[in-house]
Amino acid sequence: MPDKVDIRLFGEPRILVDGEALSLTAEQQMMVAVLGAAGPDGISKGLLYEEVFGGRVTKSGEQAALMRVRRLAVKVKDASGMQVIRTAGRCGFDPDLCSVDAWDFLSLTRDGTSRALLAAARSWADPYAGLTDLSPVVRMSATELGNAYRASLGVLGPNLSSVTDHDLIVRLVQLAELAEVDETLAASAAAALYNAGQQTEALRIISKVRANLREVHGLNAGGALAEVERSILRNDQDSLGGSPADPLVRQASRPQASEAIFVGRSDVMRSLRERIEALPRPDAEVETDIDPVDSVVLIEGDGGVGKTALLAQLFDEFSNGDVSLRFGTAGVAGSAQPSCYSIFTQAFPQLSGIEGSDDVGDEVATAAFFRHVQQLVFQTCKGRPQVVVLDNMHLADYQSVLLFRFLVRSARPSGLLLIATTRPPAGGTTWADELVALSEERGVAHHKLGAFVREDLEELVAAYHPRASTEAAARFVEYLVRVGANPLVSTAITRAADADLDMSIVPESGDSNRAYEEHLRRVIRESSVETVLAVASLIGEAFSPGQVAEVLSVSRAFVDSRLAQAAAARVCTRIDEDLWCFDHLITVAHFSERCGLLRPLILAKLARMGSEDPAQMLRYAIGAYSELTPAERVAMFTSIARTATDHGLISEAFSAWQALLAEDDTPDELRTEASVGAAAMLARLGRHELAANLGAPGVVDGAPSLGSPAAGQPSFLGVSAAEHIGGGSERLELLQLMTPAEREAAEPAEFARWRRRLQRLAGSPPTVEQVAAERFDVSRGSILQAGQDRQYEEFLCEKWNFEVQKRDCKPMYANVLRLLDKATESSWRTQLLLNAVLAALNEQRPAEEFLDLYQRATVEILAYAPPRTQWSLDIVSATINQVGMAETGTGPDDARSSGVRWGISDAVDTWFAQTFVGLWLAGQVGMVQTLMEAPSFGVGLNGAWRAVWSLSAATNGDWETAGVQAKCAAAAVEARPDDAWTSTSAALLAETAVLLNDSQLAKLVEGILSPRSGWAVVLGNGSAYLGPADRYRGLAATLTGAHDPDELFSQAVSQARTTGAKVWEQRALQNLTNFDRV
Secondary structure: OOOOEEEEOEOOOEEEEOOEEOOOOHHHHHHHHHHHHHOOOOEOHHHHHHHHHOOOOOOOOHHHHHHHHHHHHHHHHHHHOOOOEEOOOOEEEOOOOEEEHHHHHHHHHHHOOHHHHHHHHHOOOOEOOOOOOOOHHHHHHHHHHHHHHHHHHHHHHHHOOOOOOHHHHHHHHHHHHHHOOOHHHHHHHHHHHHHOOOHHHHHHHHHHHHHHHHHHHOOOOOHHHHHHHHHHHOOOOHHHOOOOOEOOOOEOOOOOOOOOOOOOOHHHHHHHHHHHHHOOOOOOOOOOOOOOOOOEEEEEEOOOOOHHHHHHHHHHHHOOOOOEEEEEEOOOOOOOOOOOOHHHHHHOHHHOOHHHOOOOOOHHHHHHHHHHHHHHHHHHHHHOOEEEEEEOHHHOOHHHHHHHHHHHOOOOOOOEEEEEEEOOOOOOOHHHHHHHHHHOOOOOEEEEEOOOOHHHHHHHHHHHOOOOOHHHHHHHHHHHHHOOOOHHHHHHHHHHOOOOOOHHHOOOOOOHHHHHHHHHHHHOOOHHHHHHHHHHHHHOOEEOHHHHHHHHOOOHHHHHHHHHHHHHOOOEEEEEOOEEEEOOHHHHHHHHHHHHHHHHHHHHHHHHHOOOOHHHHHHHHHHHHHHOOHHHHHHHHHHHHHHHHHOOOHHHHHHHHHHHHHOOOOOHHHHHHHHHHHHHHHHHOOOHHHHHHHHHHHHHHOOOOOOOHHHHHHHHHHHHHHHHHOOOHHHHHHHHOOOHHHHOOOOHHHHHHHHHHHHHHOOOOOHHHHHHHHHHHHHHHHHHHHOOHHHHHHHHHHHHHHHHHOOOOOOOHHHHHHHHHHOOOHHHHHHHHHHHHHHHHHOOOOHHHHHHHHHHHHHHHHHHOOHHHHHHHHHHHHHHHHOOOOOOOOOHHHHHHHHHHOOOOOHHHHHHHHHHHHHHHOOOOOHHHHHHHOOOOOOOOOHHHHHHHHHHHHHOOOHHHHHHHHHHHHHHHHHOOOOOOHHHHHHHHHHHHHHHOOHHHHHHHHHHHHHHOOOEEEEOOOOEEEEEHHHHHHHHHHHHOOOOHHHHHHHHHHHHHHHOOHHHHHHHHHHHHHHHHO
16 A cells, blocks of 8 residues: 555646556546645535536436545546545545645645745646646646746745756746747846856846837846846856856756765864965955965875865855855766866857857967956855865876966956865876976965875764774774775775774785775675666766766666665766766776777777767767777777867877878878867967977878869868967968869858968968969859859858958958948948948048948847957947047946957957057046056057057166067067058057157158058057058158158048047147147
8 A cells, every 4th residue: 555645737637546646537537637736625515516516517416426526536546545535524635545736736835945945846737737628726826836937936946056057048038028028037147057057048038038128018127137147247156046067068057066964174164264264255345456366275295195085074154154166076077068168158158159159279269268268257256255176287288277377367356266286296297297386386285185184084983973982993093093084985995894894804915905895895895786886987087877887788777776875885976867976986997897808899989889988989989899890999089180170189189190190091181180270289389399290291291183173172271270370381382282172162151261361370471372362263263163152142241251351451442331231141240330430430421421431330249240240349339438539338348348249369369469559548648657567467469559558668668678679579560461450550560669759760651651551550450540651650750751741640530530530639649739839
């Protein structure tokens, strides 16, 4: 006889006895629904009559309805042996004899705690499904349940996990969109999406609900939506109530200790507590000028010394306080979307997706992303102190190590504590070098964990066996000391000992590792359990039971039952429905050795099954090796190398390219690609000499000779390696050798790659300009011959993008406008409109003409453009507002927020440039020197920024620094006269030359800006508008006498007045007045 009968109202109404559903007629299903909807108090016979017959009058009246209830009651009693349905007095289910899912759901929602609400939300299904004609009581119940569900999701939204609660987030978003004007649901959905890393979608929900409120009710949105939107734009996750998710293993974003008992490490815990308690709380001002290493803690120790247990104890102590605890780990394999920076995207989920928005091999994009993370850290610390734990840094990807180095050695808020755990890393690695350097820094707490001391062991034994005799406990402690007192081993053996601490059943080995192996053999006695764990260990620390079952060709139930035994022995833990995790990497290593000669066969099967994680696939393919055919190995290594390269996994990509080079059956074209790819990865790792040597075969083999477009592919691939190796002019010369047949029209994506590469290499050898021009001409001819109007349209757009981005200020304005008449696709039209705006700025078009174009571009770009184009428009809006051309209401901070909102990594770079211009125009350029001389200044010092430094120092009267930096800037300009920043550098050096009275510097300025007479000096995508070039030529002429300064200043006044740039008109007028007085 069952304890209780299960009544299910979610889904089709049904009754379960011992897990088996009773067979019910449609009439009985409706009766179950009515009795369940009535609640624990039941329903009166009169109301029951109305519900059953819908108000129709029958002869038998209430008796007919009651008979239906009694028939159902008898049926349930016959099946269960219990009188579950009451028929005397009020009819209903007896709450003492049955469990009704809808009642339990409502009880959980009324409880109101996060745990209860989450349990309720996860139990939800559509109530009373399958019933076509609902009675009034049932309809009311369905409405009540639906309202409770929506309210629960509204409360839970900010705390939902992007992985374990993905379905709930999807449902919450659907409900918010269906409700249309429900601000609470919309705010909750936006917070959930934001915490899941979907910033754009979160902002879309807010925008949609706001529009619905205006259109339907003529109302403005309230404070809830506005507050969520502000938090998203500030990247302030804490104010949304979210907690960082752990996308790698789908577990709670905190270290999970295998046991609640924690002993020892009192000195380390004391140090961590003191540092966390010393962090300033929200009412304290966030500082930036602090010692760059006074809030870093390194916890180092071999495997099993208790690093994770220590962190788990720390999280337990501070999880409910006023400190935000963030956790990322590099210790668990199996990421669904592997990428670089994975350890940081776990700690800061809002970074997810952003880290891949630019080419990770691009050092400029990498630096911009680093500064974006830095800004995010500052923003989150404004809400409350942040403790960021980065576990297993010795396993972190190369890019994450570089980012950690940047954060440690640059400005950080005083409300931040960085904690990194590591094993002693192998020498010669980037992390090993960083660890040594940090260990020598003042203010860094470096804790080295080792074996337990005797007092710790005594505490451990007493905690697990409080009733053991003193003599037995002492003998056991002596034994633990003898086997090495490793915390993991000591804990496992102590936990498994019997209550009397019988020494006859402990491992006999006197070595820590062998003792642990013997312990695992004792607790895992059944061979089938060991087999399952052995296969699982080859998958990784985290593994799927379904995958294990597939490898072993057994049922999932078989694997689940064996894992349950392993879990009882504390060897592994269930994370969710389809994911388990070993308790420690040492345990993984032990069981992986149990595979013996079958290891390559199992790895070969795993390799053929595939994995989205390139690091995991690389381990499979290398481990299986001879069990895979040469063709399989070549295909796998190629796929792994390309995927790892795309995701910025530098070390994994290099290993895969190397493995491909080692294969005898690698085709020539793949061998060339592998040579170039490996060279590029070595260069990214800073090993330039090796990269150059490895890349040399790719140059030789890449000479086009096959007479087909594919023959030029190695040459094209070489461009990226040339960036990092430092020149590679011979590689670029190969591009000239490509025949027209080899340079046929390509996809738009390839044009984008060309533009990016050529833009970055512009000014290296003259070859680049020539090849670019030839490429465009040949492609245009091929496209026209083929009659591909759409592709020609896209090609021309890319060409003008290339020209604008080179900042050469060619007269392209009219050409771009002509092309606009042919462009039909919105993404290309909006890009062309933006190019036209930039060209109009460059060519100093009249204010009326420019503003008409700007307004036209604004309308189309806001309606149809992709995110980057919208952000670029915000940049231009901030710039023209800054120089008085139009009151757009957009400033540099707004443009930066826009970039962060769209996940654009170079948003912070542009903000730096616009902020500098703002200080310059406000007469505060002298402040820049202090910022740039700080060790934490995060901008790469190219020629233009050195010119800024020089101008700031000269303004402050620091002539020595001004002279040194001016020479550096001049050298950079002379070395790369066509560089993207050259005209900007020249304009700034003109100002500096006047202050330094340096005629040689003035001659350099004149030589650079003379071809730009009549045009403006504009930086990049409009991030800086420095006014007419003739003004700076006039400044230079006051020192060189090569031209009439009066005439040049007058031209500059006229040009600025024409364009409406009031700031530059006033500056030029001031220059003209000052010169006339001399």
